[in-house]
Amino acid sequence: MSPKLSACWVALGPLLCSCALALQGGMLFPRESPSRELKALDGLWRFRADFSENRRQGFEQQWYRQPLREVRAPGAFNDITQEARLRNFVGWVWYEREAILPQRWTQDSETRVMLRINSAHYYAVVWVNGIHVVEHEGGHLPFEADISKLVQTGPLTTCRITIAINNTLTPHTLPPGSIIYKADTSMYPKGYFVQDISFDFFNYAGLHRSVVLYTTPTTYIDDITVTTNVEQDIGLVNYWISVQGNEHFELEVRLLDEDGNVVAEETGHQGQLRVPGANLWWPYLMHEHPAYLYSLEVRMTTTGPMSDFYTLPVGIRTVAVTESKFLINGKPFYFHGVNKHEDSDIRGKGFDWPLLMKDFNLLYWLGANSFRTSHYPYSEEVLQLCDRYGIVVIDECPGVGIVLPQSFGNESLQHHLAVMEELVRRDKNHPAVVMWSVANEPSSALKPAGYYFKTLISHTRALDPTRPVTFVTNTRYDADLGAPYVDVICVNSYFSWYHDYGHLEVIQLQLKSQFENWYKTHQKPIIQSEYGAEAITGFHEDPPIMFSEEYQKALLENYHSVFDQKRKEYVVGELIWNFADFMTNQTPLRVIGNKKGIFTRQRHPKSAAFILRERYWRIANETRQHHHSVPRTQCLGSRPFTF
Ligand code: GCB
Numbered sequence: 040m041s042p043k044l045s046a047c048w049v050a051l052g053p054l055l056c057s058c059a060l061a062l063q064g065g066m067l068f069p070r071e072s073p074s075r076e077l078k079a080l081d082g083l084w085r086f087r088a089d090f091s092e093n094r095r096q097g098f099e100q101q102w103y104r105q106p107l108r109e110v111r112a113p114g115a116f117n118d119i120t121q122e123a124r125l126r127n128f129v130g131w132v133w134y135e136r137e138a139i140l141p142q143r144w145t146q147d148s149e150t151r152v153m154l155r156i157n158s159a160h161y162y163a164v165v166w167v168n169g170i171h172v173v174e175h176e177g178g179h180l181p182f183e184a185d186i187s188k189l190v191q192t193g194p195l196t197t198c199r200i201t202i203a204i205n206n207t208l209t210p211h212t213l214p215p216g217s218i219i220y221k222a223d224t225s226m227y228p229k230g231y232f233v234q235d236i237s238f239d240f241f242n243y244a245g246l247h248r249s250v251v252l253y254t255t256p257t258t259y260i261d262d263i264t265v266t267t268n269v270e271q272d273i274g275l276v277n278y279w280i281s282v283q284g285n286e287h288f289e290l291e292v293r294l295l296d297e298d299g300n301v302v303a304e305e306t307g308h309q310g311q312l313r314v315p316g317a318n319l320w321w322p323y324l325m326h327e328h329p330a331y332l333y334s335l336e337v338r339m340t341t342t343g344p345m346s347d348f349y350t351l352p353v354g355i356r357t358v359a360v361t362e363s364k365f366l367i368n369g370k371p372f373y374f375h376g377v378n379k380h381e382d383s384d385i386r387g388k389g390f391d392w393p394l395l396m397k398d399f400n401l402l403y404w405l406g407a408n409s410f411r412t413s414h415y416p417y418s419e420e421v422l423q424l425c426d427r428y429g430i431v432v433i434d435e436c437p438g439v440g441i442v443l444p445q446s447f448g449n450e451s452l453q454h455h456l457a458v459m460e461e462l463v464r465r466d467k468n469h470p471a472v473v474m475w476s477v478a479n480e481p482s483s484a485l486k487p488a489g490y491y492f493k494t495l496i497s498h499t500r501a502l503d504p505t506r507p508v509t510f511v512t513n514t515r516y517d518a519d520l521g522a523p524y525v526d527v528i529c530v531n532s533y534f535s536w537y538h539d540y541g542h543l544e545v546i547q548l549q550l551k552s553q554f555e556n557w558y559k560t561h562q563k564p565i566i567q568s569e570y571g572a573e574a575i576t577g578f579h580e581d582p583p584i585m586f587s588e589e590y591q592k593a594l595l596e597n598y599h600s601v602f603d604q605k606r607k608e609y610v611v612g613e614l615i616w617n618f619a620d621f622m623t624n625q626t627p628l629r630v631i632g633n634k635k636g637i638f639t640r641q642r643h644p645k646s647a648a649f650i651l652r653e654r655y656w657r658i659a660n661e662t663r664q665h666h667h668s669v670p671r672t673q674c675l676g677s678r679p680f681t682f
Pocket of ligand 1: 531616635
């Protein structure tokens with residue numbers, strides 16, 4: 040085993056962040072602290088879709104100037120009414136609500152009041168009391184505006200927040216799409232258009248996650264970056280902190296263990312904390328005490344009375360890759376996990392705590408130690424749960440369905456680079472995140488694609504030299520597109536599903552050839568990043584027939600026998616497509632969405648879930664670091680936590 044790439048990721052410490060990011064501000068997750076207050080604007084918002092022909096009536100009539108009328112909960116708007124035209128709506132929708140602000144927020148000029156939108160899909164324009172405050176492109180990453188000046192100008196204690204959101208996708212958005220005008224008036228009404236997309240999930244839109252108001256002092260901790268390393272049994276926590284608002288400040292940093300004992304302390308905006316006998320952050324099922332988290336308490340004081348406090352959970356762990364292994368804390372890690380979607384009945388992509396807890400309980404039940412955030416960044420709360428429960432994450436950006444020639448030009452590339460910067464800025468401190476994925480299955484037939492992905496991958500590596508970078512390809516695509524530049528090869532294949540329909544007997548040969556060809560060309564560890572078959576729950580056939588639960592099961596078993604041979608060599612993971620059934624566009628290829636879930640959309644197990652459960656627990660018991668077998672009754676309840 041030659042440690043070709045490993046050394047560079049673990050050693051670079053505080054280099055990550057400030058050097059490469061061109062973005063303004065740190066985008067720390069809003070947390071309450073003695074110096075910070077928070078007000079979540081969940082609940083009902085007023086809502087109006089702009090059905091006008093040009094979709095611009097809202098701007099022409101300045102809807103942000105007076106209250107809207109209809110009322111709706113936040114979340115995707117598509118599935119909460121009985122209106123087909125709203126379900127399929129493309130254009131601007133308007134959300135609005137009032138917030139009552141505590142007097143101190145509006146009267147204390149040393150308080151900074153921030154408005155943060157955790158996800159508005161796809162393009163958003165925001166006004167406060169009719170005044171434009173911020174715009175943002177991209178549906179899965181947060182953005183914010185300092186609204187202190189607006190709310191601190193008079194006796195006002197309420198503010199009206201208006202958010203206009205447009206879900207139109209173009210060849211330069213991520214994901215890309217295009218509007219197709221249907222000009223044949225014998226077939227379509229005048230002005231008729233549809234949104235065309237090349238990705239396989241429903242383009243839910245609206246306010247998918249919380250909108251929050253929060254405060255900080257006017258001199259404040261703007262960003263914290265942490266990287267970790269291990270020397271012998273000493274855990275090293277490298278930190279870098281940026282403060283905004285004043286040049287004269289002091290910083291005290293303390294690291295506390297799970298019992299609240301201070302294990303290391305330092306002062307200054309940059310430094311290293313040393314933790315002898317550190318408890319490492321281990322993935323679920325790899326260690327008897329997985330997911331150990333320390334708390335990094337940062338206290339900033341100025342010469343005046345101002346102080347700011349922020350506490351960041353920190354897991355000490357290393358990640359490295361060799362020619363044939365993925366190492367966590369120096370030990371071989373095998374991804375036995377899933378691909379997910381943010382998707383459920385009624386909510387669409389709307390954030391929902393009970394759903395999230397159900398999904399994590401199912402991951403624990405299944406014995407899954409990992410997932411990929413296919414095909415876009417998931418909510419920060421998801422990543423916090425992964426840190427807390429030891430679920431390893433391949434963090435993917437929304438680079439999915441990139442197939443149009445125009446989507447490989449400079450405009451698209453610049454946007455893709457900016458999205459990677461936003462993603463790394465948001466997720467860099469999560470120990471659960473072990474690899475970045477810059478795209479899923481872009482078209483390999485187009486010439487500029489090679490340059491595009493080379494640039495994207497090397498830029499991502501420069502943004503974060505502490506984690507490997509991947510690019511998810513399809514086994515039928517050109518091996519030269521991204522594979523020469525990535526650290527780990529992630530490959531999707533659908534043998535006996537999208538070709539050789541019904542011929543389960545060819546899977547093993549085709550899968551073996553796939554692995555051998557990719558490895559021979561690149562000598563890099565390989566993850567089977569997608570494989571699966573559709574099964575409509577309750578359909579049974581013997582012998583197995585496509586769409587029956589038996590076919591899904593048999594297809595999986597054929598893949599598994601090859602995984603078992605190749606994981607002894609260089610295959611370092613298998614991620615089933617998909618965790619649960621999910622909604623897609625309507626096409627004759629889909630029966631009310633994609634049915635490749637091992638759970639239904641309502642999270643009921645299909646037969647395949649039990650096959651995977653047996654398998655994942657067996658692998659876990661083979662590969663665990665301590666010689667006790669892990670009881671299969673594990674559930675989340677045994678590890679209570681707070682944020
Ligand atoms: C893929 C895509 C995924 C699809 C899946 C399928 O290769 O990456 O987004 O949903 O295949 O089921 O066709």
